[in-house]
Amino acid sequence: MIGTLAKASFAYIFRWVLFIFLAIATNIWLAINYLGSDGLLGVITMVTVTVFPIIWFVMAKKTALFVAIFKVVDESIDDLVEFVVDTFLVDDNKSKIANYDKVFAEQSKVTQMVLNFFFEQVDFFSQVESLMSQEEYSDGELKQKMIETIEDKEAFEKWEPSMLTPLYLLGVNIGVVVLASHFL
Numbered sequence: 001m002i003g004t005l006a007k008a009s010f011a012y013i014f015r016w017v018l019f020i021f022l023a024i025a026t027n028i029w030l031a032i033n034y035l036g037s038d039g040l041l042g043v044i045t046m047v048t049v050t051v052f053p054i055i056w057f058v059m060a061k062k063t064a065l066f067v068a069i070f071k072v073v074d075e076s077i078d079d080l081v082e083f084v085v086d087t088f089l090v091d092d093n094k095s096k097i098a099n100y101d102k103v104f105a106e107q108s109k110v111t112q113m114v115l116n117f118f119f120e121q122v123d124f125f126s127q128v129e130s131l132m133s134q135e136e137y138s139d140g141e142l143k144q145k146m147i148e149t150i151e152d153k154e155a156f157e158k159w160e161p162s163m164l165t166p167l168y169l170l171g172v173n174i175g176v177v178v179l180a181s182h183f184l
Contacts, residue, residue, distance in 0.1 A: 004076040008114075012068035015161075019060030022166055023053050023173075030177050037181070044180045052173045059169060067161045068110075069117045074160070080114070081146045084124060085139065094132055094142055097125055122150055 027049040034045040073080060088103055090096040104112065118124070124146070131137060131145050 004072050004079050007075070008068035008072045008110075011071045012064045015064040015067045016060045019056055019063065019166055019169075022170060023056030023060070026170060026173050027053055030174065034177050034181060039184070041177075041180055041184045044184075045177050048173065048176050052169075052176075056169060056173075059165060063161065063165050065113065069114050070161055072114045073118055073121075077150060078143070078147050080118060081150070082143050084115070084118075085128075085143050085146070088125075089128065094128065094137070094139070122153075 030045060031049045034041060035049065036042070037045060085094070087107075088098055088100060090098050104115065107115065127149055128142065128146065131142065131149070137145060
């Protein structure tokens with residue numbers, strides 16, 4: 001699980017840096033080319049180069065976090081299922097959840113975010129209970145069955161992050177000033 005979280009951290013940092021670089025480059029370019037303009041265009045440019053970096057920063061954090069969580073869930077579902085089974089289920093009766101709140105609170109903030117996303121997408125404990133009511137599975141069999149169940153549902157395919165968000169932001173950020181310059 002440590003390697004998985006390290007990959008997710010790298011994905012987070014890469015996406016965050018990409019957003020911030022685009023924000024800085026775009027708004028410096030806009031400031032150099034349009035900030036000296038007279039009247040309303042100068043004001044629009046000033047507001048744009050002041051407000052958009054804040055929007056970029058917020059979107060960078062949200063998107064980077066989402067990419068990191070998706071990377072953990074999508075690429076290491078077997079590690080995640082093993083972790084959840086070993087951590088949250090009672091050893092002698094896998095259909096029972098251990099003290100969930102206590103165990104969850106003991107996890108790191110990153111692990112809590114990953115688990116929250118995971119549990120929002122997959123009704124994990126109900127599925128475990130359903131499987132265990134059908135047959136008494138060993139730990140290994142239960143983990144494998146849960147991985148198969150989750151992969152069959154393809155619950156995470158719709159959440160795959162794309163590079164469209166920075167492209168949209170880039171278009172809007174530049175578009176505001178360029179369109180204003182053409183109409184003013």
